[in-house]
Amino acid sequence: MSFYGGDINIFDVSVHGFIWEKLQSHGNKIAIVDGSQDGNCITFMDFLDNSRKIASYLQGLGIKKGEYVSIFSSNRHEFAYIMLGVIGSGAVVTPCKDYYRENEVLYEFGITKPKVVFVDEDRLAILEAAKGKLLFLEHIFVIGKSRRYKTVEDILEEATAESLAKDDIDPENDVAIAAYSSGTTGLPKCVLLTHKAVLLSLQSQFFISGGGTFYDDRAMYHMSGFLSIFANLQIGRKIILEREFQLQKLFEDIEKYQITVATCFTPTVIEMINAKNAHKYDLSSLKTVICGGAPISSFGIKEMRRLYKVTFLAAYGMTEGGMISVGPITEADKMGASGKIEPGVEVKVIDLKTRKECGFKSAGEIYIRSSQVLKGYLKNAEATATAFDDGWFKTGDIGSIDEQGNLCITGRLKEIIKCKGLQMSPAELESVIIRHPKVADVGVIGVADAICGEVPKAFVVKADATLSIEDVHDIVNRNLSDFKHLRGGIKFVQSIPKSPTGKIDRVQLKKMS
Incomplete structure (x- = not known):
């Protein structure tokens, strides 16, 4: 059975047209306080003017509708208005991960072939090292200071928004953003998101829940x-x-x-729970914490509510599908509880063995259908075809839905461990092991076994030096079926490798085994 989250307003406008109109209505109020620049502020009107100038300047360079422009930068307020300006020019913006080295830049740019790159002054050396192999790159603009290249500040002094060409965007078909998947299970794929898809995601409660002032440290290259x-x-x-x-x-x-x-990722929540100095600050203004990226334990939710007196919201989304579910959860909810399915999104669950549709509360692969789903993967027709089944996008995540549309994510299809024909999710084992008071963090993978096919192995970070291998075996053996026992072994490590969004990097774990 499928569940539809309800109807949603669909705006037949471009991303930039919609946001520019909203910016104007907010006038000269402060829009962003930039912590990376000693609290430098920008108003809504200045943000509007700057983004329109960037759009106009790019059009003046001859950048055509549908061509690619990249931003290679860490979080800063310029990133945001450059991004909107690129979209406003008719081009497709493709953010590049700020921690990338030369070879990684070459990989991503080799797919999109951007004619223009806006680069943070701190990452200019990396781009210059790759520049000789980027024969399609025509212009480099520096965010910050530079003697060799034109800067964003130079552009804003030269450009005028009055020369901006008339908008001719088709929201349903024209691509606004080419973002990359996380790459935790393989090479990152370039995800094409239309103007319509982005506008639908902007209405998610994940982003607009609560009021007042919003804190954000999520990397802006990420969806x-x-x-x-x-x-x-x-x-x-x-x-x-x-x-x-x-x-x-x-x-x-x-x-x-x-x-x-x-808004935060699960590792942030864990650090907040373990913080020894929180009492030194007045944190009483904080009312809502929104968490996504990876499941959080019932203990974690309970402690956040106890320590910080906040409403705790969980969310589930992905680069390919936008925000799929969000909602308040408590310690009484199951591990993996991810809120309620969002308006405009339809979800069904497919049995892993029969590949037939499941009933409510039965676990299987999550399929979604929505106008906010990706248009396709750039230059990867095979991956695009494989990702869809009769109009439904196959998320690769395992979970269930109930009659009220509450979604619970319990694992990842590619991470499933198959032991003697039986299946288990690493997340299930992790949710049990993390309950041990002497465990700070844990990651589980499957390792090859001549008899069983695969058996689970745990990598554990100690919260207490006295934690033993027997302690970990004991909590698993007491709580889980025999085939889920840690026959692949237990290894104590200093940290669990994770993506910037808090997902366990199991590729790296396998290299550590």
Whole structure:
């Protein structure tokens, strides 16, 4: 059985046209406070003017509709208006991960072949090292200071928004953003998102829940990062933008700016729970914490509610499908509870063995159908064809839905461990092991076994030096079926490798085994 989240407003406009109109209505109020630049602020009107100037300048360079322009930068307020400006020019913006080295830049740029790159001054050396192999690259503009290249500041002084060409965007078919998948199970794929898909995601409760002031340190190259910025700009909420997560900075910002809503990944929640100095700050303004990226345990939710007196919202989304579900959860909810299916999104569950549709509360692969789903993967027709089944996008995630549309994510199809024909999810084992008071973090993978095919192996970070291998075996053996026992072994490690969104990097774990 499928569940439809309900109807949603569908705007027949471009992303930039919609946001520009909203920006104008918010006037000269402060839009973004940039923590990476000592609290430098930009108003809604200045943001509007800057993004329109960027759009006009790119058109003046001869950048045509549908061509690619990349941004290679860490979080800063310029990133946001450059991104909107690129979209406003008719081009497709393709954000590049800020931690990439030369070979990784070459891989992604080799797919999109951007004619223009806006690069943070701190990453210019990496781009220059790759430049000789980027024969399609025509223009480099530096965000910050540069003596060799034209800067964004130079563009804003030269450009005028009056020369901006008339909008001729087809929202349903024209691509606004080419973002990359996380790459935790293989090479990243370039995900094409239309104007319509982006606008639908901007209406998600994940981004606009609560009121007051919004804290954001999510990387802006990531889907949840750029969508949260655009969503909060359109509703007129002040954003406190940080370059990266640092616990002390988060606490300082909450106290200084009276932040009411914070969005974070699961590792942030874990650090907040374990914080020893939270009592030194006035954190009483914080009312809502929205968490996504990876499941969080019932213990984690309970502790967040106890320590910070907040409403805790969980969410589930992906680059390919936007925000799929969001909603308040408590410690009484199951591990993996991910809120309620969003309006405009239809979800069904497919049995892993029979490949037939499941009933409510039965686990299987999550399929989604929505106008906010990707148009396709750039230059990868095979992956695009494989990703869809009769109009439904196959998420590769395992979970269930109930009659009220509550979604629970329990694992990842590609991560399933198959032992003697039986299947288990690493997330299930992790949710049991993390309950041990002496365990700080854990990751589980399947390892080859001559008799069983695969058996689970756990990588464990100690919270207490006295934790033993026997302690870990004991909590698993007492709580899980025999075939789920850790016959692949247990290895104590200093940390669990994770993506910037908090997902366990099982490719790296396999290299550590």
